[in-house]
Amino acid sequence: MSTNPNGRLEGRSALITGGASGIGLEIARRYRSEGASVTLVDINREALDAHAAELGGTSYVADVTDESSMEDAVAAAVNAYGGLDIAVNAAGAGFVAPITELPLEEWRRILDLCLTGVFLSVKHEARRMNDGGSIINIASLNAIQPAEGFAAYCSAKAGVAMFTKVAAMELGPRSIRVNAIAPGLVDTPLTAALTAPPLSDEFLDNAPLGRIGVPSDIADAALFLASDDSSWVTGDLLSVDGGAHTRRYPQVLAAVMAAEAASVTTD
Ligand SMILES: NC(=O)c1ccc[n+]([C@@H]2O[C@H](COP(=O)([O-])OP(=O)(O)OC[C@H]3O[C@@H](n4cnc5c(N)ncnc54)[C@H](O)[C@@H]3O)[C@@H](O)[C@H]2O)c1
Incomplete structure (x- = not known):
């Protein structure tokens, strides 16, 4: 692929968790095209291998909720490129259920993946990062906008937003910057059920800029x-959501429960 159109990241080493799909993969492509060396970290080995080859980068299979594998993933990036300057923490997923029906193991799984995974990533990235580096956590519109049925995801992403501020305070003396992005609905494999009608119409009604996002927006x-x-x-x-934070979150839970009721009726 062509690299260095503007060279804004020339000579820098970047690690991206969740780098085998969607938002993380598109960020990796953009960083590579601006001259960075990239290390993709993901739990999905097959997708990881395919995309690392495409990008001419390094890949490391790791579960962000496992501390020693995240420590090793960071070491792999440092060893491959002589240091670490940029880290993007994009690994994540959601689960939809009303609080009264939300299994404890799902609550724990989402908090572990979306919040503890960011903690473990930042902990080990910051330990090995060059002074002057930049860490970017992918939070969500749901860090600031509640959504029925998204209790675990909203709580985890709100936690990421606050964790980001604490990390910025602690790492400021090393000139390491720590920021988060709050994407609105972006068309990726994670959101296939939301980006198709009828739910996509509700998202569009609540997006002042009148379109669903694409990974390159992020x-x-x-x-x-x-x-x-x-x-x-x-x-x-940083909200990157077409202005969706100014309105309300669509009734995803109601749509999911209606679909479940319909499937029970037709079973
Ligand atoms: N797509 C959206 O509309 C949207 C909106 C707001 C926030 N986000 C956030 O953006 C991030 C990326 O989402 P996406 O839409 O690109 O999803 P995606 O499913 O396309 O990509 C997520 C990647 O994370 C990886 N992953 C999952 N669990 C992992 C684990 N335990 N360890 C390592 N890797 C793991 C998956 O294998 C996958 O490659 C997530 O944190 C998501 O919550 C997405």
Whole structure:
């Protein structure tokens, strides 16, 4: 692939968790095209191998909820490229159920993946990162906008937003910046059920800019936060959502429960 159109990340080493799909993969592509060396980290070995080859980068199979495997993943990036300058923490997933029906193991799984996974990633990235580096956590519109049925996901992502601010305070003396991005609905494998009608119509009704996001919308913001263009920005949660935070979150839970009721009726 062509690299270095503007060279904004020339000579830098970047690690991306959740880098084998969707938002993380698009960020990796953008960083590579701006001259960075990339290390993709993901739990999905097959997708990881395919995309690491495409990007001419390094890959490491790791579960972000496992501390020793995240420590090893960071070491792999440092060993491959002589250091670490940029880290993006994008591994994540959701689960939809009303609180009264939400199994404890699902609550724990989502908190573990979306919040503890970011903690473990930042802990080991920051230990090995060069001074002056940049860490970007992928939070969500749901860090600030509640959604019925999303108790675990909303709580985890709100936690990521606050964790980001604490990390920015602690790492500021090393000139390491820590920011988060709050994407609205972005068309990726994670959101296939939401980006199709009828739910997509509700999302569009609640998006002032009138369209659903694409991964490159988030990559644009992630490039800004990784580059020197944002050298005085830290501890921030940047909304990239077409303005959706100004309105209300669509009734996803109601749609999911209606679909479940219909499938029970037709079974
Ligand atoms: N797509 C959206 O609309 C949207 C909106 C807001 C926030 N987000 C957040 O953006 C991030 C990326 O989402 P996406 O839409 O690109 O999803 P995606 O499913 O396309 O990609 C997520 C990647 O994370 C990996 N992953 C899952 N569990 C892992 C684990 N334990 N360890 C390592 N890797 C793991 C998956 O294998 C996958 O490659 C997530 O944190 C998600 O919560 C997405």
